[in-house]
Structure formats: C-alpha cells, structure tokens
Amino acid sequence: MRFLPHTDTDRSAMLEAMGASSIRDLFADIPAEFQLERGSLGLEPALSEAAIVRKFTRASEKNRNATNSRYFLGGGTYHHFVPAVVDYVISRGEFLTAYTPYQPEISQGTLQALFEFQTMIARLTGMDVSNASMYEAATATAEAALMARRVTRKSRVVMAGSVNPRYRSVTANYLSRLEGEYTEVDMGGFGTDLSKVIAAIDETTACVIVQYPDFYGSVYDLAPLRAACDAAKCLMVVAFSDISAFALIESPGAMGADIAVGSGQALGIPMGFGGPHLGLFACKQKHLRQMPGRVCGLTTDVNGKRGFVLTLSTREQHIRREKATSNICSNQGLMCTAAATYMTLMGEAGLEKVARHSAAALQMLVTKLPAHVTAPLDARYNETVLSFSDQAARDRFLATARSEDIFAGIPLEQIEPGAGANHLLVATTEMVEESDIADFIAALEVAK
C-alpha cells in the first residue's frame, strides 16, 4: 500500500518500543464484539493506480461533457471558460494541501489570497465587505435570511418568486425549524412586477430577498423596492447566480442591496456536476459583525510588517458554541483562491468582455427565434425562458438538439416544480459561438 510509509519492520519496532505485541493491542478499548475481522467488509478488491485511472476514465467517457458538446444550460451553473492558470495555481500543493489558516505565520499565502478575493468580490458586487466564504449560492441565501433576522431583530422573511427555486426551497427549509414567518410572493409567470413583492412587506419583515438578474434572466430596477425596504426598516437582500453580470451591468450595491449573495462558480470554477462551487456573501460595512462565515483581516506582526489573519472569530462556534451565529466551519477556501486567480488574470477588461459576450450571444439567439418559439422581450442578461406551443414540440426540439450534441436548455419544470412543461430555460456564456446559435436555431424547425 503505497500511501502508507511503514514497513512491517517499522510497525514491529514501534510496537516493541511501546511494549505492545500486536497492533490490535492498541484497540483493546474497543469492545471485542464490535471489532471486525480484517478484510471482512463488503467492498471491492483494491485497485492499482493504473486501474483507478482506467475505472474513472471509463466512467468519465460514459458522460457527455462540455468539451465535446455545446451547452445552453444554466439555472445557477454555467459553462464559462477556465484559463489554465487557475487550475495550475490551485493545484500547487502549498495552496491545495494547506488547512484553514489558524497559524497565520505560516499561512500568509492563503490569507493574502483571501484578502484579495474579498476585495475583488466587494468591488464587483459594489458592496463594502465580503466574507470568504460560503458553500454555494442556495445556502448563502439562507444565511442571508438568518443574518437579516439578527440585524433587524425581526423574524419575517419575504422571498420573491423570481429567485432561483433551489435557493428558495433551501432557504425555506432552513427557516422552517425556527420561529418566524416565511412568505413567498408569486410574481406570476416570469413576472417582473416588484409591486407584488412590495405589497408583501410589513413592519415585522426582516428582509426581502430578490434575485438580480432574476432566475429567468430578467434585469430590472430595484429602486422602488429599496424605498419600500427603507420605509419598513427591513433589509434588501439581492441574490444572483452568475456574478460575471456585474462586470457589465449595475451591481447589487449600486441597486442599494444591504446584503448580496450568490454563486461565484462563474469565476474560474468548472461546473463539476454541481460542486464544489463557491458561495458569495457581501454586505454593507455597518452589518459586518453579523456576517457569517470566515473572514480575513489585515493587521501587522511584531515587527510592524503587514500581514493577514482570520478575524472576527467571536461570532464563531469554537468560541460561542450554542450562541454562535452559524455553524460554518469548513469553507470553500480553495475555491476563493481559484476565483481570486481568475479575476486577477481577467482584470476589469476581461471580466467585462466575458459578460458582454455572454449577453451578446443571448441577444443573437433571441433575435433569430422563429415565430413558433417565444421569449420575453424586456432586459435579459445571459439567460431566458423559451416557450413552445406544447411539451411535445419542446421535447422534439430537445431530442433533435441532443442528436447534434447540443444540450439546448433545462426543462423549466425540472428546477421549478409546477411550471408548465412547454418552457425551456436557456443560457449562453462566452463559450457559445455564432455557429452554435445557428445550429440551435436550425434545430428549432422540428418544434413547429
């Protein structure tokens, strides 16, 4: 077993040093009735490294993937370009195999990368501060609701129906075991009518959660909602699923968000069948001490040199235990480093270009739609809902597209239970080429 350095000679010598006759002497504190016979578990026989590579390669080849297919799939996970530098940096053993930086003197690399990450996320989202970090967007949204309850000392959470259904259901689930009311506002169809959300706010409301761009890709002004939140003294939480949008359009901060949460998967992290991804969490300075999760802060060492530490740990479970404001302990540190590397390589101009190409691809697709397929008309970022005459037409199109290795979209009801089965959620990124769009449009012929 090459992962274990001991030889049997080592083992015997160590046991002898301790006065033990066999390794099982060291397990004498486990009652005999619970001790397994060696090799008795129902597992497969051990594989060599070569056999492991073969096994995984075979499994991998059973899947169609984004390197040999065309993807129009979104709904919270997007196929963006990942420059080779990103995986190179996070594969460096010193980043990859380090622990949470509890000993800052020998963890300055991770810590400075986290500080740079926090700064860039704050700038991109237009918020004052960012943590580092959350598991992914749905749990980050739930944490935002919990934080708003702490900040306002009110317990009611209002959720717009235009938020990703998975963020909604996870948040509802987390809140369901705690005191307080949770209200989802049906905005109708792929509605963008904020007045329905505004009407649901009352004086017991801790926060309103909206998505921008919303789950259906729509972009709209949140100013009326901001005013309503001010009047009711509640927080405005803005969720998002593809952060690359904010290199092109107004940020959640510019829209007046108190808390911005969402996914950072677009920032150099592969789709990975759903994870690990990266949750983002940013807020206004005044709410800093109620922000969950790990944060890195700037300080100095005994020689007065600049350095970094994990800070504000008085909120954390290892100090306050049952009074802790969250149970987040492991975080997505490596994913933060990936995102920091990606943003550094792209810079402002590169990020803006990604966003512009993603949005331009959608615009091209929508303008070329035939009459028998419709899309909403207002402002969209890189995602929209196509509606077909019926489910059969949609499914004929999906099958035709698949036969040409195009994953043309996600049947809406797959993510949003209860949605009509004639809709398709379609997303574009910079990885979509003009010829892909042409093939997509051509395949729509069968949906007539």
Place this chain on the structure above:
Amino acid sequence: MINPDYKYSGTCGIQHEEPLLFEHAHDAPEALNMPGVDGDISPELAAFARKRPTNIPGLSEPETVRHFVRLSQWNHGIETGFYPLGSCTMKYNPRVNEQVVRLPGLAHIHPDQPEESVQGALELLYELQQWLGEISGLPHVTLQPAAGAHGELVGLMMIRACLDARGESNRRKVLVPDSAHGTNPASAALCGMQTVELKSGADGRIDLDELKAHLDGDTAALMMTNPNTAGAFESDIREICQLVHDAGGLVYGDGANLNALVGVARPGDMGIDCLHINVHKTFSTPHGGGGPGGGPVVVNETLAPYLPVPRIEKQGSQYKLIHHDQQSIGPVLGSAGQIGVMLRANAYISAFGREHLHKIAEDAVLNANYVLHRLKERYHVPFEGLCKHECLLTDEYQNSHGVKTLDIAKRLIDLGFHPMTVYFPLIVHGAMLIEPTETESRETLDAFCDAMLEIADQCEAGETEMLHDAPVKPFRRRLDETQAARKPVLVWQE
C-alpha cells in the same frame, strides 16, 4: 552528517516579498482574447450598464502566475511538511485523485443535464454511497451535505423529522458532551433545538451517571464523538446508546474521528443511529486552505425515510436522481453535493479496497500511540490509557517555567513543523491535540518528537525569552489578532 540547521527540515529558505495585486504599479494589460459572440447586447440591457468601474486590476499571465506562486510559498501544506493537527486529519492526498476528478467527463458536466448523459458520474457516486454504508454499518446515505458541520445540521433535521412523525414534537433537547466540537451546539441551535452540556468524567469520557441525570422525555438526541476529542474511545458505547434509546432519544455520531475506526469497527454496529462522515478527512480530499469538504450523512432504517433530496438511486441498470419524496426533510444544498470531493473519496477507497482499508485506522492509531509513548514523560498527559488516532497533552509541566501551549506551538514553527491543535478540547487547560495520521513515516514522527523534547529541554533550561519570541524564522512573526478584530480591514482601500 545532517546539517544541524536542517535537522527537522522545514520552513526556512527562499522568501519573496510580494505586494498585494492592487499595488502592482501599472495599468492592466490588454484583455484576454475571449471566445464567443462579439456582437451587440440588447438595448434594454444596455440601459443598465454599470456606471462605475469595477477597479479589478488584472495582471498579465506571467505576472499572475508569479504573484500566486509567491503567495503559495508562504504556506505550509501537507505536501511541504508534517501537519499534526488534532481533530482535523491532515493526511497525504494521493495525486491520482486529483488527476481523475479533472477528467473532462467528470469535471465539465452540468448538474441538470439529462440523466442518461451522466450515467458514469452517477455510477461512481452510487458506488460511494454503498461503500460508506458498508464502512459505517449505517446503510442509507446522502452525499449532499457540503461539510461536516452541514452534515450535523442535516442529521439533526432528520432526527427532528423522525420524532415529529412519531408525534413527539416536545423532544427538542440535544445532549452534547463538553468535549464536543463547537459546531455541535451551533448545529443544534440552527435546527431549532436546545443544547444541554454534559460534563465529562474524570477520564475524559462520557459519565454514565451524568448522562442518566439528563435523559428525560424531552430528549431528542445525544451528539457524541467516538473516539472523542480527547482521543479516547468511549468504551461504554453500548450502554450509552442503550440508555439514550430507552429514554426515547436517538444517538447522533459526529464522524470527524472515523479515521480511527475505518475498517476496524462500525458506528452502526454500536447503536449509533446517524453519523456524518468527513470524507475530506478520512478519505483524503486536500483541505485547500479550509475547504471544500464534504459531509455525507449515513443513517439506519429508522431515519432512512427522512434523507434529503436529491437522492441517487439505482433502478435496474440505470442511475437516477430522485428529487421528490414525501417524508424527506427536503433539499439542504442547491445541488446534489460537492461531487468532486465524493469522487476523490471513491478513488481513495478504491486504492485500499477490502484488503487494506483497516490499515488506515491501524497505522493512524499506531502512530498516535507512538507519539504519546515518546512524549508522555516530558509533557503532561491528562487522561491515562490508550489513545486512538490522536493524543492529548497539556502544558502543565512547562507552565512553571512561564511557557504556555501557544509558545510551544509557535516554537514548533521555527523547528519546521506545523503546530498541533491548541486549546482544544476545552475540557483540559492548555490542551495540545496531536494527530499524526497513517501517512507519516516513523522518521517524521521521530523528528517531531525530538523537536517537542528539545522544546521541553529549552523550557527547563530557562530559555523562556526565545520561546516567547517564537516564531522568528517565517516570513511573518506573531500577528496582532486583537488589532485585526478591533478595527477590521477586510478589503483594500487605495
């Protein structure tokens, strides 16, 4: 002859200064050449154009690489040296795992693409579910929780759902030993339960009388870690589980220390109802500066109906993701889990197989007892007896020389080692929790023990000042954590 300066190997060597990327003093270079559609965006969207620049600096590719490689060189990782962090299980991470998870058919697939196009990924995940069930003796599995603490929350949600289904919604009390991980009480609170702390016995284990005194008709669960955080196996496990079950409660196992048991004994056989498994620890996903990890939860028949969705099932020869189930506690993450971490776990278990899996626990326990044996005369051992995969010491002998646990930890850095876990568990004063893991050689363990003994010598020789000044060798010395917390600076201001 080994050069005495490098006796323990370690952290001295080339050290670069490297500014923050915001301080690189030139304008961003030309943007990367991006693929895709370089056309117009819709006029409706253009109306929302961002008015203020993002001010994300951007460096050229060579500068980016050099920046982050230099940062990486300031880090201690398991690939650069020994990392004896108790309760954290820092073992070597096989490189083949990193290779296979990056295969395009596993890394570049979307969670919502049709099931028939991801059968290979689902097959590997389903296989892992089966294995985790077999290894733990708790056959029903969810891979969804994103971390150990997340698994705790999910497990308690299932326990609560089960009690509610029994019509016992009064049961909201969770008993948590004072030696438990701090996430345990926090998870209980998030689940809308109330924590009651159990005082540990004089041997650092659960005290049966204390347990009996707190069990009643409101008890939902006992959360226990076994082996516990003092490194000791709870030998009364059968009685403990029996007492809790007799009182109508369930037993939650914190699986953080499964590395001591894997292949040797199964929590499910002992009476544990529900357990989370830190797959990133026991089954070797690199910690990555704190994550990502994964916290699958395994349960017995009693709790099986309440597993979260989506679930991975096998129907005939096809693998399916089940998104809806009547009694399920619902979704706890936006996806089916941290799949990359689960695939690494599959690769790790594959490498050991049924013939070798027990060697993980055997060598881990051997190494911990060996370190304990070598240090027990010179460092105070609060609880006598065998330890499992980690050993607990305190600074009691060093205190009379004015030296504390923190000084010992920081001095270890100068000697080339990452410190052990300090001041945890909270039940002993000045705790030092050492977990060598099975992937360390005898040579490394001896070097570490020699360094610990040298520090003990230095204490006794009155070299207190040097110990208080440590570390002196790394790139940065002791950092002012009070200043960081009092005046938090979390983002760079030009």
